[in-house]
Amino acid sequence: MDYKSYFRPTVDAMGGYTPGEQPKVLDLIKLNTNENPYPPSPRVEEVLRDFDTAKLRLYPEPTADSLRDVIASVNGVQRENVIVGNGSDDILTIIVRCFCDAKRKMACIDPTYSLYPVLGELQGAECVRIELDDDFSLPDDILEQAAVANLLMFARPNAPTGNLFPRERVEEICAHFRGIVFIDEAYVDFSENNCLDLAMRYPNVIVSRTMSKSYALAGVRLGYAVANAKIIDGMMKMKDSYNVNMLTQRIAIEAFKDGEYLRRMVDKIISTRNRIAAALKELGFTMVPSSTNFLFVSPPDGNGRLYFEELRKHNIIVRYFPGKKTGDYARISIGTDAEMDRVMEVTRSIYGAK
């Protein structure tokens, strides 16, 4: 069959985003995509057991009002300040499509969630990359560098580095940037503070969250964004009408209501994280202080790729990000205590003798 390309040239030219591997082999320790090692709230099981499947013949609530009310209540905002998405990836796509195009650039820090510039490419919007300082902190001239863009995106806590930019610095950026400031709080439940109030106080600030990490619900796809009502209204026009399916809406409502379970699981993960961080430091690892459910660590010889590959040989999958600064590191999601003990055992066998 003859083939000429019908695609927009930008689609042909790009490679696409590569998500972390979802291996099908069973006895691997999977610490590569920052999933929660514990199951979601027991209420999720109840939802599935009790769900009336006959209802699935109907479309879900297009504006997901019941779910948005619960999210609003958990966060002390109003329904009109909340939009839900098919995972926070959906929220990110909506944002880039709302605020960027061939004339309206985006800016993002580097490194950060590597999907952002891919979304810019897909939208045909130029992406200004703003390099972080050597310790992965925000550069002093971030506002000057971002000034050409209509959208500035970063994660806080940042990924894959795990550090938390100072709140005052972020507020300063919100107050002075002339476009939209998007703060991705995917990992915020593992950190000391958040920026939700900035989304309510500044007309140009959007904060997003996800159930994929702290809530252990990556499989159901639920992300949300909080901003002032005018921003949310515009974003609602861009989303697919029924972007969040009926089961996910129901599951999310119950999981959000179980704040006690969330807190317990998060505390457990933070405690494991801190224990492993200390153990790795003892072996001579350096690392970025983590406010997340992962550690971004550099082995004693500074060879992140080698560490990644050695763990892989022992059936432990972590994530490696090639790059000038990131290449010295490997990113390890925090698993169960047993999984992390195995990581330490293998790590000691590699670096312990040195």
Place this chain on the structure above:
Amino acid sequence: MDYKSYFRPTVDAMGGYTPGEQPKVLDLIKLNTNENPYPPSPRVEEVLRDFDTAKLRLYPEPTADSLRDVIASVNGVQRENVIVGNGSDDILTIIVRCFCDAKRKMACIDPTYSLYPVLGELQGAECVRIELDDDFSLPDDILEQAAVANLLMFARPNAPTGNLFPRERVEEICAHFRGIVFIDEAYVDFSENNCLDLAMRYPNVIVSRTMSKSYALAGVRLGYAVANAKIIDGMMKMKDSYNVNMLTQRIAIEAFKDGEYLRRMVDKIISTRNRIAAALKELGFTMVPSSTNFLFVSPPDGNGRLYFEELRKHNIIVRYFPGKKTGDYARISIGTDAEMDRVMEVTRSIYGAK
């Protein structure tokens, strides 16, 4: 709080798509969004009852290979010919984003699924509207009118009209149009034939399907498209990485395997449809021949809006599409026999005496 708009002007200027109402009142007869009146396959219930909720902590298969294999097998194609979406709305968004932009126009027939031009607006792509003939058939000069576009979209069977454009005419369009021909087969299980083979035989043809109608799974959001591997490859770059959640993948696999149940429900709906069509004709209604699970009917006085409003007074919701030609009609989704008997009872009370 001061507000200036940060949005792309096209987003500010547009109204957004309005999906059919999903009323929360209980004792309504809901015949407005072409949902299936019967529950999905009993296997769906089994999936939910047996599902290991601990697995929801993991991301779903990003490329949904297991599901694509089942879809490929059901349709006699290969996995590489299939992409799945979060409902076929997701597929539509992916297609418009792949093939259209400020320079690459889209074309769609009018009337057809009213979401298409909205997707064009969101993408900043001009949409050429090609008016159907008075009997809602394809105009002779469709190729000439569409020639300026890179993407030509229509539904077959068409919505909201319900008629089936002749296959030979559609093949002619596929053979001669210089861009992508997109054929939306949302209602195809209720019709006499389909165009899937065209997607396999022509390099520029994409056919989409959904589980929202015939499979009674509008709530889970699963649509898919079939095309040659190069088209699918490009579309995969555009989709969100984890666009179909884990439960939907699992449910869809089981429902696709239960072809016997599908056939039984579809036959039942077609039989009800034909019975009601005959009864309405007896009352002096005119209608478009339906190859779908709905009827597009014009009452004896030709006042579609009045019929819509009268049914609404009796707690029966159907859909009305204002417009030069569509305004003479109301669209009635086929419900259960009992629901349709009630529709006939009310309809007779309005038009029976004339």
